[in-house]
Amino acid sequence: MSSKEYQYREVAVIGAGQAGLAISYYLKREGISHIVLERNTIASSWSDQRWDSFTLNTPNWMNLLPGEVLDENIDREAFMTKDEYVEKLQNYALRYALPIFENHNVERILRYKDNKKYEVWFSYGDEHTVVIVNQVVVASGAMSEYGNPGIAASIPKHIKQMNVAEYRNPAQVEGNVLIVGSGQSGVQLAEELIQREFSQKGNIYLATSPVARSPRRYRGKDMMEWLYLSGLMNQRTDQLTDRSLMKSVQPQVSGVGRYGHTVSLQSLSQAGVKHLGMLQIVDDRKIYFTDTVKQHIYTADKHSDMMKREVDGYIQAHRIAAPLDQDIDLADIPDSQYQADSGILQLEYDQIDTIIWAIGYHGNFTYIKISELLDEKQQPIHLNGKAPIDRFYYLGFPWLTMRKSGIIFGVKEDSERIFNEIKKELTKVSDGKELKSQ
Numbered sequence: 259m260s261s262k263e264y265q266y267r268e269v270a271v272i273g274a275g276q277a278g279l280a281i282s283y284y285l286k287r288e289g290i291s292h293i294v295l296e297r298n299t300i301a302s303s304w305s306d307q308r309w310d311s312f313t314l315n316t317p318n319w320m321n322l323l324p325g326e327v328l329d330e331n332i333d334r335e336a337f338m339t340k341d342e343y344v345e346k347l348q349n350y351a352l353r354y355a356l357p358i359f360e361n362h363n364v365e366r367i368l369r370y371k372d373n374k375k376y377e378v379w380f381s382y383g384d385e386h387t388v389v390i391v392n393q394v395v396v397a398s399g400a401m402s403e404y405g406n407p408g409i410a411a412s413i414p415k416h417i418k419q420m421n422v423a424e425y426r427n428p429a430q431v432e433g434n435v436l437i438v439g440s441g442q443s444g445v446q447l448a449e450e451l452i453q454r455e456f457s458q459k460g461n462i463y464l465a466t467s468p469v470a471r472s473p474r475r476y477r478g479k480d481m482m483e484w485l486y487l488s489g490l491m492n493q494r495t496d497q498l499t500d501r502s503l504m505k506s507v508q509p510q511v512s513g514v515g516r517y518g519h520t521v522s523l524q525s526l527s528q529a530g531v532k533h534l535g536m537l538q539i540v541d542d543r544k545i546y547f548t549d550t551v552k553q554h555i556y557t558a559d560k561h562s563d564m565m566k567r568e569v570d571g572y573i574q575a576h577r578i579a580a581p582l583d584q585d586i587d588l589a590d591i592p593d594s595q596y597q598a599d600s601g602i603l604q605l606e607y608d609q610i611d612t613i614i615w616a617i618g619y620h621g622n623f624t625y626i627k628i629s630e631l632l633d634e635k636q637q638p639i640h641l642n643g644k645a646p647i648d649r650f651y652y653l654g655f656p657w658l659t660m661r662k663s664g665i666i667f668g669v670k671e672d673s674e675r676i677f678n679e680i681k682k683e684l685t686k687v688s689d690g691k692e693l694k695s696q
C-alpha cells in the first residue's frame with residue numbers, strides 16, 4: 259500500500275454515471291479544475307447491472323444530457339438498448355474530454371484540516387491517494403448497489419440464487435424459477451423468461467407486491483410524454499403534499515419493442531406466469547406467500563386508470579385532438595374477474611430450482627465520513643441537492659428537486675443548478691499535479 263502526494267482540484271465528482279458526466283460537462287466548459295472518480299468504468303451501473311436484452315424504459319427524446327440535441331435520424335419515440343446507451347455515455351465523455359478516472363474507488367471523504375476544504379481518499383489498484391478539493395459533488399448513484407435479503411441465507415444450497423443485477427440471460431437459469439418482486443425489473447424478467455419458451459422447461463413463479471403500472475402508450479403518445487406535457491414530470495419536491503410518493507418504485511412498464519409495451523400482471527398470467535403474493539417467511543421445507551395477488555393487480559389497475567384520467571383531463575382542458583380509440587391496449591385492461599393463481603400460498607423447496615431477487619436497488623454513501631451529512635440510515639441529508647455544510651452537493655437522486663430528478667430526463671436541469679452553486683462558491687486553488695493513473 260502506498261500513499262501518493264496530495265493533488266488539488268476545485269471540485270471532486272464521485273461517480274461517472276449520467277449524473278457525474280453531466281456536471282463534469284458544465285465544469286469542463288467553464289474551465290473549472292475537477293476530477294471525476296469512478297470505481298469501475300463509465301456508465302457501469304448500466305453495463306454491469308442490467309441484463310443482456312435490457313432496453314431503456316424512457317424513449318429517446320428523454321435521454322439527452324447537457325449539450326446534446328436529438329439527432330434528426332433518430333426515432334424520438336423509440337427506445338435504446340443498454341449497450342447503445344452505454345456507448346452514448348462513453349462517447350459523450352470522449353467528445354468533451356471529461357477528466358474521468360476509471361477504476362478509482364472513493365474510500366472516504368473527510369474535512370481537510372483547515373475545516374474548509376475536503377479530502378477525498380481513493381484507491382487505484384494498490385495505491386491509496388488523496389485529492390484536496392474545495393467542493394464535492396456526490397453522483398455515486400441512488401441505485402448503484404444491490405443485495406439479497408437476509409432470508410436468502412436460510413434457503414437450501416441446492417437452489418440457485420441470484421440478484422436481478424446479476425441476471426444476464428435465460429441460459430443462467432434452470433428448471434422452475436421464482437422471481438421475487440413485481441417492480442419494473444421483476445415483471446420485465448418474468449416476461450423475458452416466459453416468452454423465450456423457458457416455460458417448456460419449467461414454471462415461472464412471480465412473488466408480487468403492490469406496485470403501480472403505467473400504460474406504455476395512451477391516446478397517440480407515449481405516457482411519459484403526457485406526463486411531461488401536463489407538468490407532472492416537473493412536479494417539485496418542495497411542493498409535494500403527499501411525501502409518500504417519493505418512496506414509490508418505478509411502475510410496471512417495458513421499453514422492449516419498437517415503441518415499448520405495457521406489461522401487466524394479467525398479461526403475464528395469460529402468458530403463463532404463475533403469480534404469488536408477497537414472500538413472507540421461509541422455514542426448513544417451504545417458502546410462504548401472502549394471499550394478496552388480487553390486491554396487487556387491483557393496485558396496478560387503479561394506478562394505470564388514475565394516470566389515464568389525469569391525461570384525459572389535460573387533453574380536455576387543452577382541447578387536444580387525441581382520439582380515445584388510439585392505442586387500444588389489451589395488456590392495460592383492468593381485470594376485475596382475475597382469479598389467477600392466488601391459491602398458491604406456499605412452495606416446497608423441491609418445486610424451485612432458481613430464485614431471482616428483484617427487490618430493488620439502493621445507494622451506498624458510507625464513504626462519506628462527515629457525521630452530520632448522513633442520517634441514521636446512512637442516507638444523505640440534503641435540500642435540493644445541497645448538503646447541510648458548504649460546497650457539498652448531490653446529483654442523480656429520485657426527487658432531488660423534482661419528480662424527474664432520478665431519471666436521465668432530470669439530470670440536465672439538476673446538474674446546471676448545482677453547477678451554478680459551484681460557480682458562486684468558486685475559490686482559487688493551486689492547480690495540483692495531474693493524476694498519473696488514467
Ligand SMILES: Cc1cc2nc3c(=O)[nH]c(=O)nc-3n(C[C@H](O)[C@H](O)[C@H](O)COP(=O)(O)OP(=O)(O)OC[C@H]3O[C@@H](n4cnc5c(N)ncnc54)[C@H](O)[C@@H]3O)c2cc1C
Pocket residue numbers: 272273274275276277278295296297298299300301302303304313314315316362363364365397398399400401402443619625653654655664665666667
Ligand atoms: C433497473 C433500472 C432501470 C432503469 N431504467 C431507466 C430508464 O430506462 N430511463 C431512465 O431515465 N432512468 C432509468 N433508471 C434510473 C436511473 O436513470 C439510473 O439508476 C441511473 O443509473 C442513475 O444515474 P446516476 O449517474 O445517478 O447513477 P449511476 O448510473 O448508478 O452512476 C453512479 C456511478 O458511481 C460509481 N460509484 C459508486 N460508488 C463509488 C465510489 N465509492 N467511488 C467511485 N465511484 C463510485 C458507480 O460505479 C457508478 O458508475 C433505471 C434504474 C434502474 C435501477
